[in-house]
Amino acid sequence: MLVAYDPIYAHPLPEGHRFPMAKYELIPAQLLREGVITDKQVHIPAPSDEATILLTHTPEYWYKLQHQTLSDKEQRRIGLPQSPALTLREIVICQGTIDCALYALDHGVGLNVAGGTHHAFADHGEGFCLLNDFAVASNYLLQRKLVKQVLIIDLDVHQGNGTAALFAGRPAVYTFSMHGAHNYPFHKETSDWDVPLPDGMHDNDYLSTLQDCLPVLINKVKPDLVFYLSGVDILQTDRYGKLQVTPQGCKERDELVFQAMKRHDIPCAVAMGGGYSTHIRDIVNAHCNTFRVAGEIFG
Template identity: 80%
Template sequence: MLVAYDPIFAHPLPEGHRFPMVKYELIPAQLLREGVITSEQLHRPVPLDEATILLTHTYTYWQQLQQLTLSEKEQRRIGLPQSAALTLREITICQGTIDCALHAMQHGVALNVAGGTHHAFADRGEGFCLLNDFAIAANYLLHHRLVKQVLVIDLDVHQGNGTAAIFEGKPDVYTFSMHGAHNYPFHKEVSDWDVPLPDGMNDEHYLRTLSDCLPVLINQVQPDIVFYLSGVDILETDRYGKLKVTAAGCRQRDELVFNTLKQHGIPCAVAMGGGYSTHVRDIVNAHCNTFRAAAEIWG
């Protein structure tokens, strides 16, 4: 099992923006301490090349990121102050997701400690997302004719609006988003299949809904690869999630996705997405559960 990680994931932000970014340091440390992974499984991506970025994002927007010329309004929409370090972090994360996809196609599964930047559009960033790593990785695989059909399973509590917009009208990437109906973004884009969830949804209802959707997705899309966004902001402890899913329920969600994909022989590249519980230990434990489940199911 390959785990994409780079220390830069945790260090480009000003102090006031560090929480919960500290999770990017704590997750691999916890996994190593438990023996879920070894240091040999940690992979440090190199920064992504421009040609691959431009398969997904506009040249004008990429120049704004390179030259640090985003307006104050554009930076507020992203929610982070622009910096060269932040752009470097983002392109490193995106290469990590490509590397995970390539590894998963050979070995079944690979996980990016970061990623899941699904609010980034082709021409702008939003919601702490500068570049869309799933879109970039999917377009890379399609451009190099490594796959014909991609499925994005986005289970972050927030709709994958950027991903939906990027792939609108593009049948070779099917976007599925199961998210809080009354949560950010308040203007939703149209995925191929959106499942809006009511506030206060518990484990039983959440898992039943997902269980009903997964077989339909697999049979209808018949993907060559799945990009799975395993956000843990569905937790009842999350400050913004509005759902009532327990840590055990969140792990069952991951197991349900992984077991389904393994049974059908579909490779899976995973990114962590969001998590904003009051206590960082809740965030880290839930994310680590995703890695634990992958290690157990793929062996």
């Protein structure tokens, strides 16, 4: 199991924005302390190169990120103030997801401590996302003919609107999003398969819905690789999620996905996505469960 992590994840933002970022430092520390991973499994990615970024994002938008010329309106849409550190963080995230995918093709699974930036479009960012790491990684693999068919399983509570828009009309990447029907983004794009969930959904209904979808996806898409967005904002403790999934239910969700991938011998690259519970221990523990379960199933 490869775990992509870089220390710049920890504090790239002004003081008022640091809380959501603290998990990126705490997750690997917890996994190392428990012995779930070793130092040898921790991988520090280099920044992704410009040619790779431009397979997905427009030159005009990339220029703005490089030269810090996003307008106030564009920054508000993203929800974060622009800074060179934030841009660097995003291109490292993209390379981390690429590296996890390459590792997964050989070894079964690779997990990025960050990533899942599914609200980023080709020409703009939204919802705390500047660059779309799953899209960047998918295009990288396809352009190099390392895979022919990609499946994106997005189980963050928010629809992967940027991902859906980026791959509309591109059958080589099949986008699946199971998300809160009444949650952000309030204007949804059209994925290849969207499963909107009602507010207040509990474990049994959530898990049975996913269990019904997974075999259909695998049989229909027949992917060479799956990108799995394992957001923990489905938790009942999440401030914005509107679902009632317990930590055990969230863990069982990961088990369903990983067991299906293992059973069908499909490589799986994972990114953490969102999580906004009031207590950061709830966020970190739920994310760590994703790594724990991956280690148990893939070895």
